[in-house]
Amino acid sequence: MILLLNLLLLNFNLIFEQEVKNYHDFIEKGDSCFAAENYQCAIQFYSSFDADSVKFDSEEERLKYHLSFSDALYITGEYPVALKNFELLKSIALENQDQFYQGKAQIGIAHSLWRMTDNVRSIEEILEGIQIFEKLQDTSHLIAASNILAGIFVSIKKYDDARATYEKMLEYAIQSNDSIYIASNFEYLGIVDCFQGKYRDAITNYEKSLAINEKGDNTFRLSITLGNLAEPKMELGQYQEALQLLYRAVKIQEKHQYKSVLIYTYYTLGQIHTLTQSYDSGLYYYNKSLLMMEETSETREKEKVYKLTAENYAAQGSYKKAYKYHQLHSAEKDSLIVSERTRQLEEINARYEVERKNRENEDLISQNTKKQKELTAQKDLIQLQYTIGILIIIFLVISLFLAIRLYKASQTLITANNSKDKLFGIIAHDLKGPIGNIGAMINLLQIETDENRKSKYFKYLTQSIQNISVLTNQLLSWTFSKKGDFVFNIKQIAVRTIFERTIEVFDYQLAEKDIKVVNEIDEDFAVLADENALLTIFRNLISNAIKFTRKGGEIDLEANKAGNFIEIRISDSGVGMSQTAIQKVLEGKHVVSSTGTANEHGSGLGFSIVIEFVKKMNGKIDIHSDGKSGTSVILKLRKA
Template identity: 25%
Template sequence: MRLLIVSKLVQEIHYSDSALKYYQEAINLAKLLKNKELQAQNLNRLGVYFRNMNLQEDALNLYEQALELSLESGEKSQIGHSYNNIGQMYYYKDYFDEALDYYKQAEQIFIEIDDKNGLGYNYTGMSLVLAELGRYQEALEKIDKAIDLRDKLGQTRQLMVSKFNKADILMDLGNFYEAENDILKLYDYGINNDKVRAINALEKLVELKIKTGDQKAAISYAEMAQEIHQQKPFSESMIRIYQLINQVYFNLGNIEKSQEYQNLLQAERNVIKSEKTKVHLAALTIQKQKEEIEFLSREKDLLDQNEKFKLFLLFGLIVSLMIITVAYLTVYRALNREKINLAKLYEQNKKIENQSKDLEKLNRMKDKIFSILAHDLKGPLNSLSGLVKLIQEDNLTQEEFVSYIPLLAENLGNNNILLENLLVWSRSQMNGLEANYTRLNIQSLVQKNIEYLHYSGYYKGQILTNDLDENVWVVADKNMVEIIIRNLLSNALKFTKKSDHINISAYDEHDKLTIRVDDNGVGIMQENLSRLFDSEFFSTMGTHQEKGTGIGLILTKELVQINNGKIWVESEYGTGSSFYFNLPKA
């Protein structure tokens, strides 16, 4: 009875922070009572909770556990929802082919058990995947099925969501008239039921009107959104609206209005930063701690394997020496055999020597990683620990606490870049990296990382300019390209001062696109140019004495090569540097 009550409770409060402990209680009770159906159901719901917290890997793990339990129990509904949820996570990861496979399996289950509600969610999600794969006609067929089902079920809110998704697909196809009708329906629903939905709809209307050249209507919709925003704030959509209108006024030459919307944009960004700092720090700390523990665990396993391998080599050496001794006694009477055995001994010793060098290299890598973990990552975590201790002891005022938050976020942001480089580089050294090639817009990736690094400890007031055309596309792995861009930009920020210029541009070269990162910073001595991308760790202090590890550019070179490109640098000490890398054009 308690299991049913707790399961019902979390279904009602699943968006609240207090739901987490009840989910865990429900899962433990279901496991104790061997009720695999309710255990899978609550695992799926807990996965949604973690997905909303942006802990996608944790959510995917829960969905996979739910699927395994559902398959064991044979409960079709939960099997379908598990497939659907896993498909959604692969969609978020941009693994669209894999996502489509899971959605199709879910569709078969829901059709088999005639679960119309499940099919509504399935077709809505599947349409987004098909659109990403460029299969727009199939995407429209699926979303129309979802709309028809939800209309018949009387699910007004879900119906509006499906129509809104259809509008997105129609906009991609250039069918702005029909898309506008669906968006307006969501706006009407939002005005009466959910102001956030109304602002979300106005965001799309602003974008649509700009694409159709109706700038006056776009400005009008933006002003409507601003009025609703004052009643029911929704900064995520307002940031996009302010960006678009700022660009409209800038293109019209109205610098005063452009600056006004730029100020509104910055204010909303500050609101988002202020509201999400605690959540961001908590999620980041949890995620990074888990990654560090997993990484150290792998390191320990590697060290254990190394020790076992050393023992194996020692045993092999002893056995080899015994064999050689016996062989020498035997070949005393046969010179030809002696020569053969001596050759074998030479080869064996050479192999042992090479293996010893490999082990020495692995130990140097291990020592470097531990050094980075002990020194470069320790500082911000100690700062966070100190702040928590001060809070527990009531030694901080509200104003002091607020003043510390940006500093902590900045330090953790710097460590985020270092830790990401460290984890990716370590994985490449141990297991190698596999690229997932997709069609990428370089201009948007550069802009995203400019905005991200604007709040990092490397930013000192430099002027960053994104001169890339918005229609520049390449074929590469998205995550790897983001790391390449982030490393080159953070490197430029590190070796420039306040008011220095950093410019990102690109040019075509046959079947490749070459991206160029220029700065007018301190530059690089000629004798150090050849060491930048070497396999040995090389680093110098930045203009504010920022420390480096040497991993960033080594990893950047490796990631560029994995994506079928090359990287090089031109620099003159005292006048600045230019880093170039190219990628295949889409």
């Protein structure tokens, strides 16, 4: 039989190892079991790898794993193991200075200690937990921690304190619309009612809790409420209703292995069966409750169950057995008293140790004060030397600071002068064309006799004057920063719209040279750029294209997406550029401007400004030409 079991276990392990490849899979499967309230399954997966030897992807993942594992152990009644895991979680949280998980760990530690009857340590842990969640302003976990404190009050018969705490937490739960804690706190108030003999009030509170829990999906809470509601009904003699509630609770608790609550459900069933003279059934459930206590190490109720068992045997007339369980009850009760006294002695001893250490510290402080006086004179001399040294250092630092400020000021002045020259150059370059157009049209109007042509020239003249006004406002509003350089306001700009505004400036030149502009740029294409800088770049490039394109030629505007950039291409059918000229232009070297196809003149300044502005906007520029048939300027600007 043992061999067969070993083979089955081996096969299961092999299948298990094939199915689960690493700790992520174990945790994922454990979390799935936990969510399905199959806590034994969750424990099996959570414990299937060595968490100490695993390198978790993050500390958050590590903390979450230990919390889920500890919670599963607590819910199934494995209190000593749960306590150990909650303490490990607390130490990890302290290492990471994570107060949330520290508070969660202290709730778990306090709850486990309380179940194991260690109220002193339990109170210490839960008070720290309450302080943490008050500081974090975490209402939900503040309620959970405070409810444990109230539970301890119930254990030590401070019912008024317990009730006040439960009622305050119920108010918090209602204010935050937290149905889980609304149900829980109605239930806890019912428990206090039961301890004070207010059974009808208890039933009212339990039924409020049950109505909420039956709508939810937390079978653990539901099973507890069913069992608790049975107790006051039993006390009022409503045995059949109480039994139905308890059988329903047992079915849920046994299915999910809620061992801790089964202790209470079993002995309550035993009580009802004893009261209805079904003595064997009563003893059966008392025994199951005691066995569950052995499994969980929760012995708080052992003396009570011994007493109930003795009363069952006495009711049957089995006085010998009744006497035996009465002795067990007395021994257990004495053991609890001794345990409580031991804890009190430990507290007294701890306080004594604290006082002894305080006295030792006072002696040390006295000795240190005496030595401190002896060292004061030496320190004063050393302090004087330090002060003189620091003053010298401060003087040197101030001198260095002033020198740096002077250097920066001179550099700022140089930059401002350079930028001023650039601005004047841009104004001269961009206004030269429109002003030249006005002069040419005034000359034509003086000699033109045809009224239609005069009307056309007046239209061009008006448009050129408007263009000069717009350009002047744009250029003069383009102020300098405190560093003496151009202020670039980077924003989303539609490329096609900027080109259309640029082309309007050159309507007259385009008409005079009969040059066609084909704008094939998609309206949706937008770049991240400074509007004034982009207008200056496009005016220079369009001006150059018109200048070197013969009459009847064409200028093509295209754009395409290129990764994180928009690639803009301005192509003309002009005379082209030599590779030597292209290289000099792209290197930023000064190039003497040549005359255009209609004998237009230029300053040679425009392209250097274009290159500088493109670089400032984190863009790229290139020029393609075979030196004979046209030139293409390619701009790459960041896509918006």
